[in-house]
Amino acid sequence: MSNKIEIETLNIGIKNGRNDAVCINIPDDATTALVSTKNKYAAAPVILNKINITKNNPKYLFINSGNANACTGKTGMRNTIECTMLLAKKLNCQKEKILMFSTGIIGRQLPMKLISKKIINHSFKFNSSWISASKSIMTTDAFNKYLNKTIMLGKKKISIKGMCKGAGMIEPNMATMLAFISIDLHLNKTLLSQLLKKAVDSSFNCISVDGDMSTNDSVAIIATGENKDLNLKNKPQMLSKIENELIQFCQSLAKMIVKDGEGATKIITITIHQASKKSDAKRICYAIANSNLFKTAMFGADPNWGRIIAKLGSLDNIDYDAGKVILKINQILVFEKGIPAKNSNLNKLNASMKQKEIAIDLYLRNGKAIHSIMTSDLTKKYIHINSTYTT
Numbered sequence: 001m002s003n004k005i006e007i008e009t010l011n012i013g014i015k016n017g018r019n020d021a022v023c024i025n026i027p028d029d030a031t032t033a034l035v036s037t038k039n040k041y042a043a044a045p046v047i048l049n050k051i052n053i054t055k056n057n058p059k060y061l062f063i064n065s066g067n068a069n070a071c072t073g074k075t076g077m078r079n080t081i082e083c084t085m086l087l088a089k090k091l092n093c094q095k096e097k098i099l100m101f102s103t104g105i106i107g108r109q110l111p112m113k114l115i116s117k118k119i120i121n122h123s124f125k126f127n128s129s130w131i132s133a134s135k136s137i138m139t140t141d142a143f144n145k146y147l148n149k150t151i152m153l154g155k156k157k158i159s160i161k162g163m164c165k166g167a168g169m170i171e172p173n174m175a176t177m178l179a180f181i182s183i184d185l186h187l188n189k190t191l192l193s194q195l196l197k198k199a200v201d202s203s204f205n206c207i208s209v210d211g212d213m214s215t216n217d218s219v220a221i222i223a224t225g226e227n228k229d230l231n232l233k234n235k236p237q238m239l240s241k242i243e244n245e246l247i248q249f250c251q252s253l254a255k256m257i258v259k260d261g262e263g264a265t266k267i268i269t270i271t272i273h274q275a276s277k278k279s280d281a282k283r284i285c286y287a288i289a290n291s292n293l294f295k296t297a298m299f300g301a302d303p304n305w306g307r308i309i310a311k312l313g314s315l316d317n318i319d320y321d322a323g324k325v326i327l328k329i330n331q332i333l334v335f336e337k338g339i340p341a342k343n344s345n346l347n348k349l350n351a352s353m354k355q356k357e358i359a360i361d362l363y364l365r366n367g368k369a370i371h372s373i374m375t376s377d378l379t380k381k382y383i384h385i386n387s388t389y390t391t
Contacts, residue, residue: 001210003027003226005161006126007156009136013114014104019136023087024061024180025126029225032058033193034099035200037217040187043070044080045100046216052096057189059097061220062087063178065137065165066104067111070215078243079110086119103165103216104139134163136180141165145256151245153238156227159184160249166257177257179204179219181249185242187223187232195246196221203250206373207258208289219250255374264376266298268358271372275364276319284318284362287311295378301353305334308360319366326363330355 008027014020026032034053036046053059062083069076080100088095102110134144146163159182166177187195200219232239258267270288272281288294291311296305305327313322327335330352334344352358 003029003184003224004225005030005224007025007128007130007133008124008126009128009132010122012064012118013111013237014064019132020064020066022061022063022128022136023091023124023126024063024133026059026222027224027278030057030187031187031189031223031225032061032099032194033189033196035196035219036107037215038063039215039217041071042176043068043102043106043216044072044076045069045102046218048077048080048084049099049101049218052099052214056094056097058099059093060087060091061099061101061180063101063137063180064103064110065139067102067108068104068106068216069102069108069110070106072107072109075109076377077299079112082112083110083115083119086116090119090122091124099220101218101220103178106215113384115331121344122274123256130161130163133267134179137163137165139165142260143239145260146254147249147252147256148257148302149245149249153227153230153241156230158227162249162253164257166260177204177219177335177373179250179253181219181246181253182329183221183242183246184224184226185230185232186225186228191232191239192221192223195243195305199246199250202247203254204257206251206371207254208286208373221246258374265379266356266358266377268298268360268375268377270360270375271362271370272296273361273363273370274367275371276367278369278371280318280320280364281369282373284312284315285371285373287315288362289373289375293314295375298353298358299377299379301350303329303334303353305329306334307339308362309335312362321362321366324365326365328359328361328363329353330359331361 008023009019010021011019034049083100084095084098087098131146134146136145149160151158162181164177164179206217211266270285272284275281288308289312293307297307308327323338329349332345332349333341335341
């Protein structure tokens with residue numbers, strides 16, 4: 001019995017002339033965990049997945065791009081179930097053991113006549129690659145997003161593979177993104193779910209491109225069932241290493257999404273230090289990250305710290321002394337004691353703004369809480385992409 005994940009990419013009629021779907025064959029000994037969007041208008045496949053994953057250990061994941069199947073009502077749900085039935089008959093498994101994922105334009109019904117014909121006539125050989133799969137799930141993405149990493153647990157080499165898609169509508173919980181990860185370990189479902197939640201909270205839920213939460217976001221992780229002899233229950237240090245490696249892996253995938261933020265030219269890391277509460281630090285992070293004034297300044301390579309300070313000052317019910325706040329941009333002190341920093345090197349600061357990665361560090365000096373997120377700048381290209389998306 002193989003413990004290897006197998007992948008099939010195919011065209012199901014949503015896009016012309018290129019693959020628009022992926023089917024992932026999960027090993028029999030594997031476990032799967034899932035985190036999905038909290039959007040109240042969650043897409044039909046998101047709703048169905050939440051039911052199916054609690055009742056069954058999934059055997060297949062099926063992903064389509066180009067059509068979100070969101071806000072499609074009872075017809076959209078019937079179409080989702082019909083897809084699982086078509087696949088179940090083709091792949092000889094129970095329909096409840098298939099998880100569906102969709103991404104693309106909201107409010108359009110799936111072209112079921114085409115999809116039915118394509119699935120029935122397709123020969124599922126499962127000889128495609130993660131790279132080809134990462135290309136098939138793209139929508140407005142400028143590039144495909146795939147990672148492959150090997151870690152050492154004792155003397156064992158453990159492979160972690162993953163792909164994701166996403167470029168706009170990026171805001172927790174989570175973004176207009178899908179991510180699929182595999183790790184060559186034997187883990188029970190409870191532990192795998194815990195690991196996934198921690199990884200998502202520290203990565204995909206710490207990014208923002210435009211402050212809009214999508215209807216379709218999902219992250220799935222598969223523990224393939226390999227390396228059962230590691231006996232991780234009695235090895236807390238090894239489990240801690242797995243947790244840290246998964247967090248770093250997901251952070252790398254999340255960074256790709258921010259880098260590909262529709263029209264983005266810069267990755268900006270905003271960190272709030274020394275807040276009295278984690279929730280305060282998080283709130284300030286997103287207020288700055290989602291400010292159009294801030295994002296356009298970053299696009300223009302303009303170190304306009306006034307926009308950052310003004311945004312901080314506009315927020316109610318956050319405990320700090322305005323006169324103690326310190327702001328650094330790219331490690332250069334620009335603001336302290338309520339006024340511009342006297343010894344700030346403006347020439348160095350202006351030159352540093354041309355970098356592709358920008359660091360914003362804001363110190364409230366009122367506690368120990370810290371939070372950090374990644375965001376992107378707002379460009380003319382973003383406006384063009386999103387003003388013509390459905391046409």
